[in-house]
Amino acid sequence: MFKEMGLFYRPASLTGWAATGLALAFCAHIIFFFASHTHSVTDMLYGMFPFVAPTLLGLYVLAMRTAQSSERVRT
Structure with missing residues (x-):
């Protein structure tokens, strides 16, 4: 589902x-909601931290877990 690019992963x-x-989209929704309801x-x-951080961490x-490594070691 993803490909490894250094420290990051991109969808494949x-x-x-x-x-x-x-x-x-979920993170953007949460950010816009809290931006309009806070002072x-x-x-x-x-x-927004309790919603955005676990989403991005997940x-x-x-x-x-689903990344295809660019350098596979064959044994």
Whole structure:
């Protein structure tokens, strides 16, 4: 689903692009919601962190576990 690019991963299949798109759409929705309902930047950051951080961390773990490494060691 993903390909390794240094420290990051990029989607390599339609499923990877769909997972990335859904995660980013969810994060954008959360950011816009908290931006319109808070009175300060700190309130916004504290409000969105419990939603955005686990989403991006989950996407990173999914990418790590399904990545196709560019350098496979053959044994």
